[in-house]
Amino acid sequence: MKKWNMVIDCARCHDCNNCFLADKDEFVGNDFPPYSVAQPWSGHRWMNIERKERGQYPIVQTGYLPKPCLHCADAPCIDGSPAGTIYRREDGLVIIDPEKAKGHPEIVGTCPYGAIYWNAEADVAQKCTGCAHLIDQGWTETRCSQVCPTNAIKVVFADDAEWAALIQKEELRAHREELRTNPRVMYKNLHKWDKVFASGSVAFKDTDDCADGAAVTVSIDGATAGEGVVNNYGEFVVDRLEPGKSYTVRISADGYKAVERTVTLRESLNLGLVMLEKA
Numbered sequence: 001m002k003k004w005n006m007v008i009d010c011a012r013c014h015d016c017n018n019c020f021l022a023d024k025d026e027f028v029g030n031d032f033p034p035y036s037v038a039q040p041w042s043g044h045r046w047m048n049i050e051r052k053e054r055g056q057y058p059i060v061q062t063g064y065l066p067k068p069c070l071h072c073a074d075a076p077c078i079d080g081s082p083a084g085t086i087y088r089r090e091d092g093l094v095i096i097d098p099e100k101a102k103g104h105p106e107i108v109g110t111c112p113y114g115a116i117y118w119n120a121e122a123d124v125a126q127k128c129t130g131c132a133h134l135i136d137q138g139w140t141e142t143r144c145s146q147v148c149p150t151n152a153i154k155v156v157f158a159d160d161a162e163w164a165a166l167i168q169k170e171e172l173r174a175h176r177e178e179l180r181t182n183p184r185v186m187y188k189n190l191h192k193w194d195k196v197f198a199s200g201s202v203a204f205k206d207t208d209d210c211a212d213g214a215a216v217t218v219s220i221d222g223a224t225a226g227e228g229v230v231n232n233y234g235e236f237v238v239d240r241l242e243p244g245k246s247y248t249v250r251i252s253a254d255g256y257k258a259v260e261r262t263v264t265l266r267e268s269l270n271l272g273l274v275m276l277e278k279a
């Protein structure tokens with residue numbers, strides 16, 4: 001059968017918060033029995049946009065991770081909560097039962113992603129429902145996907161084989177893969193959140209011009225891990241590198257001596273200005 005899935009593209013998100021606000025518009029003050037009771041006015045972020053900066057001045061990038069409940073197929077919240085308080089629907093959506101979950105604040109701590117919130121007034125744990133109440137009325141979008149101006153959020157109804165093929169084709173990855181929760185919300189361009197880059201500025205020493213077109217190769221243990229080209233502003237960025245690992249960065253241009261630097265990328269790094277000398 002077709003199941004509910006979601007793709008979030010970190011390269012398309014620009015932190016406009018429309019998705020966060022649409023969620024508020026839908027759920028604050030509105031009960032949707034038997035799916036959910038009203039979200040309180042403050043304190044909950046059922047669509048939580050996390051933010052980070054990578055790099056150092058002047059080569060800095062912002063990264064955004066819009067994070068709802070990930071509707072995990074192997075959900076620690078279901079395994080760790082009292083029986084029946086959280087359940088998985090046939091379409092894959094994971095729902096906290098707003099009646100059975102009453103009086104169980106310990107449910108909040110069962111989600112390793114921090115996607116569950118406590119509603120003290122209603123005495124119940126709450127989270128994103130995947131807009132199950134709308135899906136069951138025939139909607140093919142969630143409120144957050146509907147309002148995203150850059151199409152960073154897409155709902156995909158697919159059977160398991162179609163979904164697995166899409167994951168491979170689009171190179172989708174799970175947030176915090178090491179948790180092995182098999183989430184139904186998968187990310188595109190997640191490297192903008194969880195990988196690091198090496199960057200720098202390069203100029204020709206003899207002319208003082210930007211080294212436009214110079215080649216950059218980043219390698220680890222002799223194997224190429226990434227490649228880039230110096231642009232017409234004299235800058236390069238080689239992304240999708242693993243944090244904490246040591247790499248060799250080689251910069252070369254015809255007629256000039258190549259420069260090599262070995263760096264440990266605890267975080268994204270700006271190597272600063274590299275001058276290429278005539279060979």
Ligand code: SF4
Pocket residue numbers: 012013014015016017018019020049064066147148149150151152153
């Ligand atoms: S609506 Fe789209 S672009 Fe705006 S914050 Fe949400 S995911 Fe990002």
Ligand code: SF4
Pocket residue numbers: 068069070071072075076077078094110111112113114115116127181
């Ligand atoms: S993200 Fe958290 S709350 Fe949502 S299904 Fe996974 S473990 Fe449960």
